[in-house]
Structures are given as structure tokens and as C-alpha cells.
Amino acid sequence: MSFILHGIGVSSGIAIGHAHLTAPAALEVVHYLIPKNQVSKEIKRLNQAFETVQKEFEALHASTKSGIALPEFSAFLELHHMILNDPTLTDATRDIIAQNHCNAEWALAQQKNALLTQFEAIDDTYLRERKTDVEQVVERILKALLGHPGYRPPSAKHLGDHILVAHDLSPADIMQYKPHQFIAFLTDIGSLTSHTAIVARSLNIPSVVALHYAHQLILEGDTLIVDGNQGVIIVNPDKYVLDEYRLRQSQLELEKQKLQRLKSVKAVTLDGTKIDLHANIELPSDLEQVKESGATGIGLFRSEFLFLNRDNLPDEEEQFEAYRTVVTQMNGMPVTIRTFDLGADKNLKHSSQIAANPALGLRAIRLSLSEPQMFHTQLRAILRASKYGQIKILIPMLSNVAEINQTMHLIEHAKHTLRDENIDYDEHIQIGGMIEIPAAALSLEIFLQKLDFLSIGTNDLIQYTLAIDRVDDNVAHLYDPFHPAIIWLISRIIQTANRAKKPVSICGEMAGDTQFTRLLLGIGLTQFSMYPAQLLNIKNHILQSNLPDIWPLAHKIIRTSSPEKIHTLLTKLNS
Numbered sequence: 049m050s051f052i053l054h055g056i057g058v059s060s061g062i063a064i065g066h067a068h069l070t071a072p073a074a075l076e077v078v079h080y081l082i083p084k085n086q087v088s089k090e091i092k093r094l095n096q097a098f099e100t101v102q103k104e105f106e107a108l109h110a111s112t113k114s115g116i117a118l119p120e121f122s123a124f125l126e127l128h129h130m131i132l133n134d135p136t137l138t139d140a141t142r143d144i145i146a147q148n149h150c151n152a153e154w155a156l157a158q159q160k161n162a163l164l165t166q167f168e169a170i171d172d173t174y175l176r177e178r179k180t181d182v183e184q185v186v187e188r189i190l191k192a193l194l195g196h197p198g199y200r201p202p203s204a205k206h207l208g209d210h211i212l213v214a215h216d217l218s219p220a221d222i223m224q225y226k227p228h229q230f231i232a233f234l235t236d237i238g239s240l241t242s243h244t245a246i247v248a249r250s251l252n253i254p255s256v257v258a259l260h261y262a263h264q265l266i267l268e269g270d271t272l273i274v275d276g277n278q279g280v281i282i283v284n285p286d287k288y289v290l291d292e293y294r295l296r297q298s299q300l301e302l303e304k305q306k307l308q309r310l311k312s313v314k315a316v317t318l319d320g321t322k323i324d325l326h327a328n329i330e331l332p333s334d335l336e337q338v339k340e341s342g343a344t345g346i347g348l349f350r351s352e353f354l355f356l357n358r359d360n361l362p363d364e365e366e367q368f369e370a371y372r373t374v375v376t377q378m379n380g381m382p383v384t385i386r387t388f389d390l391g392a393d394k395n396l397k398h399s400s401q402i403a404a405n406p407a408l409g410l411r412a413i414r415l416s417l418s419e420p421q422m423f424h425t426q427l428r429a430i431l432r433a434s435k436y437g438q439i440k441i442l443i444p445m446l447s448n449v450a451e452i453n454q455t456m457h458l459i460e461h462a463k464h465t466l467r468d469e470n471i472d473y474d475e476h477i478q479i480g481g482m483i484e485i486p487a488a489a490l491s492l493e494i495f496l497q498k499l500d501f502l503s504i505g506t507n508d509l510i511q512y513t514l515a516i517d518r519v520d521d522n523v524a525h526l527y528d529p530f531h532p533a534i535i536w537l538i539s540r541i542i543q544t545a546n547r548a549k550k551p552v553s554i555c556g557e558m559a560g561d562t563q564f565t566r567l568l569l570g571i572g573l574t575q576f577s578m579y580p581a582q583l584l585n586i587k588n589h590i591l592q593s594n595l596p597d598i599w600p601l602a603h604k605i606i607r608t609s610s611p612e613k614i615h616t617l618l619t620k621l622n623s
């Protein structure tokens with residue numbers, strides 16, 4: 049049966065392929081009694097679930113061998129395999145069913161709790177942390193019992209055209225799925241500027257989120273059309289619709305190829321104003337795309353992605369190598385490394401901190417200052433890499449001057465330790481701050497006295513100004529970059545920085561949205577940083593813009609308080 053689903057398109061383009069479903073993350077366990085004569089049948093059901101998971105592990109193991117999974121997977125698989133076959137899990141759960149005549153799910157949950165209590169009492173931190181692995185294995189068995197498909201590597205039948213359909217994906221999940229080369233991502237929940245969406249855009253594949261029931265309605269292997277521009281999914285389309293979308297797909301491809309001609313063209317407006325177009329990256333492996341985009345620098349290296357999907361923290365040497373790779377490959381062009389912005393929706397794998405409001409909690413610079421040793425390691429690694437090119441340090445989520453002072457002090461301390469060890473670094477490395485919190489935007493003058501440059505994180509600035517959780521699908525419709533308060537605030541930041549003659553850029557998603565290009569140019573922005581795939585499109589708009597023509601309308605928009613009028617004026621500005 050063919051049907052259509054509507055969501056939010058977060059990464060543009062059209063993909064046509066086959067669905068591959070992941071299992072839902074949270075599983076509920078109910079309790080019921082089993083008649084005495086059915087107990088052996090219930091134990092058999094449990095044994096079958098063990099076997100199913102065993103087969104899943106074997107399939108995953110095969111995928112590591114064929115090189116489509118991450119290398120760390122092997123060690124993790126081995127451990128999970130051991131847990132699955134441990135009698136304290138298998139025999140003990142069977143005993144609970146036999147003694148209490150209860151259902152297998154309940155028995156398994158009881159035994160899991162007993163094991164976790166034992167783990168809590170262990171002194172050895174490493175062993176204690178293995179309780180997460182027990183939880184993950186038990187979750188897999190539960191999924192098998194409840195009939196949910198566990199994670200399987202894509203079937204060979206549709207290799208090369210898989211579309212991942214998930215209830216939800218964390219940014220870390222997407223990074224983990226990266227090597228599987230899905231051609232599109234779909235999720236039930238999510239929003240335009242969630243980090244999941246940002247990573248999907250950086251992978252440059254069509255993605256639609258907030259589809260609500262996609263994971264329930266779409267079946268494994270269904271043929272799907274994903275229209276990332278319109279946020280539409282067509283499930284099992286007929287031949288005519290397929291032909292129509294194939295045509296659109298080739299038209300989009302043609303447009304993309306045309307833009308390639310601009311790759312080495314300088315980004316200059318018609319009146320001769322030079323604009324810097326930089327790229328946002330998550331990992332050094334994104335550099336290939338950056339080179340394709342013709343970016344003249346890295347405006348935002350989200351360094352926290354080096355910390356995700358792993359059991360340990362990257363040490364100084366590993367971080368140094370990553371930063372050095374980026375700066376040497378950028379060949380003299382500026383590279384802005386943001387210190388780790390962990391917390392909120394980007395957490396360390398075994399993070400036990402669950403805040404009531406994580407976006408307002410111990411995130412970004414707040415976390416760095418509360419973990420001085422971890423921060424020191426990163427600062428030393430960045431400073432060491434600064435010897436190899438033009439590196440700048442960017443501090444995320446500043447809300448007050450004390451945070452700047454403390455950070456400066458820690459940077460000085462890191463420099464001092466390097467000097468003591470005769471290790472070279474750029475003594476004049478520039479230090480900038482992200483303006484993402486209204487308090488920072490409103491007390492900018494003092495920030496400007498302390499910092500060398502600013503970068504506006506519009507994703508968070510919108511979240512914190514409008515009090516809209518950027519990852520909450522329920523309020524996604526209220527996340528409004530056109531809000532008069534947002535436009536006024538951004539113009540204030542840019543104009544104040546320009547007056548103070550301090551460089552200012554935008555590295556939030558607004559920088560890569562063509563609806564805002566002319567407005568931002570009109571306000572006085574000359575540095576944009578965005579996901580690489582969008583850079584040539586933005587350059588195309590810049591090449592066709594004449595600042596003196598834009599100014600009057602741009603200034604009118606800043607002074608407008610009616611949302612409808614802002615839309616009308618923006619349409620006029622962009623026509």
C-alpha cells in the first residue's frame with residue numbers, strides 16, 4: 049500500500065531506496081503469571097530469544113570483518129557475547145521463571161536488577177562501568193522476546209540504497225551509522241537544529257525528522273522516496289511517482305553540478321565586498337567535503353565529536369593528531385576549534401549525569417570548567433597543534449565574564465606547562481567566544497574587551513531566547529529564526545562587534561540558510577560558517593547581491609516588530 053508521511057526536512061535532496069528499521073530504544077516490561085504446565089514453554093521462548101541475539105551478534109561480527117563497521121565494535125561485541133552466555137544471566141533467569149512461574153521478560157528484568165546491584169558494589173571502576181553493557185545485552189534480549197527487530201546490518205539485497213528508519217537517533221548514533229553508508233535518515237522525533245539534524249546535513253544525505261509514526265508504519269524493505277526539501281516521505285510509491293521523483297533527483301544533481309563551477313570563484317558581492325565562507329566540521333574525516341566546497345577556512349570544528357561513541361576519553365596525543373591533521377590539511381587557512389561542547393544532547397557514553405533540564409545544565413564551558421583536567425588536556429592539544437597553522441580557540445555557551453576569565457587563566461596555565469617542557473605553540477593564538485545566550489548578547493561590550501573574535505551560535509541563541517528546547521519535537525513549530533527578537537538580537541551583536549572592530553561570524557544553521565543571506569549581509573555580516581554541502585549555494589546568492597541595494601530594506605526589517613511584515617519584507621529582499 050502506498051502512503052505519504054509529512055515531517056520536517058532537515059537535510060535537502062531526494063533519496064530513493066529501501067527502509068532499514070532500527071529497534072525502539074525504550075522497552076516496557078510487564079509482569080504476568082504463567083500456568084504451571086506452560087513454564088517449560090516460557091523457558092523455551094527465553095532460549096529462543098537468547099539464540100536470536102546470538103545470531104545478531106554473529107551478523108554484527110561478520111560486518112566488522114567485512115569492514116563496514118567501526119573497529120572498536122569488535123571488542124565491544126566480544127564483551128556482549130560473553131555477557132549473553134554467562135550463566136548468571138542465562139541459568140539464573142531460567143530459574144526465576146521455573147520458581148516464580150512468571151513471564152520471561154519479567155524474570156530477565158529481575159535478574160538484570162540483581163546483577164546491576166552486584167556491579168554497583170564493585171570497587172574497580174572499569175568493572176563497575178560494565179553494567180551499561182549488561183543493560184544493553186538485556187535490552188537486546190528483551191527486544192527479541194517482544195518481537196522487535198534488533199539492530200541488524202543492512203541485508204545485502206538492497207546494499208547501497210538503505211534508508212535508516214528510527215524512532216530517534218542521537219548525534220552519536222548517526223556517527224555510528226556513518227560507515228554503513230545509508231542514503232537517507234528518517235526519525236519519528238527531532239527538529240531542524242537538533243545535533244542529529246546537523247550531523248545528517250554534514251553527511252550530506254537527505255533526512256526528514258518529526259515523522260511521528262514512521263517507525264511503526266514503515267516496514268523493513270519498503271520502497272521509500274525521501275524528499276528532504278519538502279519533508280515528505282512516500283512509502284511504496286507507484287511507478288509514475290517514482291519516475292517523477294527520479295526526474296527531480298536528476299534535476300537537483302544537475303543544479304549541484306552547475307554550482308561546482310563556483311568552487312574557486314571568490315565570494316564577493318556585486319559592490320566588491322569580500323565575504324569569508326567557512327565550513328563547520330565534526331571530525332577530521334569531514335575535510336574531504338570541505339575541500340569540495342571551496343571553503344576558505346574552518347569556522348567551527350565541533351571538537352566534542354572526538355569524545356562520542358567510545359568508552360574512554362581521547363588523550364592529549366590523539367586530540368593533538370586530530371587538530372594537527374585538520375590544520376595542516378587546511379594549508380594555511382584559519383581553523384577555529386571549539387572546545388568540547390558536551391552535555392545536553394551530546395553526552396559521553398557512560399555519562400551518569402541526568403539533569404532535569406540538560407540544555408540549561410552542565411554543558412559546554414560549564415562542564416569544561418568543572419572538569420579542569422579534561423579541559424587542560426584539550427587545551428594543551430589545541431595549543432600544540434597551533435604550531436602547524438592558523439588555529440583559533442572558540443569557547444562555547446558563555447554566559448558571564450567570570451567564565452571568560454577562568455578560561456583565559458586555564459589557557460595561560462596550559463601555555464605555561466608547554467613552555468616548561470619546551471614545546472612550541474602559537475603564543476598569540478586568538479581566543480573567541482560563542483554568543484549563544486541572550487545574557488551574553490546583551491552584555492556584549494564587556495565580552496568584546498576580553499575576546500579576540502565572536503561567533504554567533506544562532507541554533508542555541510534561538511533556543512535560549514525563545515525558551516524552545518531545540519531537540520523537543522513538541523515545540524519545534526515555535527522554533528522561529530524569523531522572530532523579531534531574534535533578528536534584532538543578531539543585528540545588535542553584529543553591529544556592536546563591527547563598531548568595536550572585532551571579527552564576528554555566524555556558525556549556526558542560519559548561516560547556511562539562503563533565506564537569511566541577504567538580510568545578514570545587509571546587517572553587516574562578512575563571515576559565514578556552515579555545513580560544507582551548502583556553501584556553494586550561499587556563495588551563489590552572495591555573488592548576486594549588491595549591498596547598497598540591500599541596506600535600506602535590511603534596516604527596515606530590523607526595526608519591524610510584526611512577524612508577517614518581516615516575512616513580506618524578506619521576500620522582497622530576496623526577490
Ligand code: PEP
Nearest residue numbers: 505506507508555556557
Ligand atoms: C549553535 O548553537 O548555533 C552552534 C553553532 O553550536 P551547536 O549547534 O553545536 O550547539
Ligand code: MG
Nearest residue numbers: 484505507508
Ligand atoms: Mg551551540
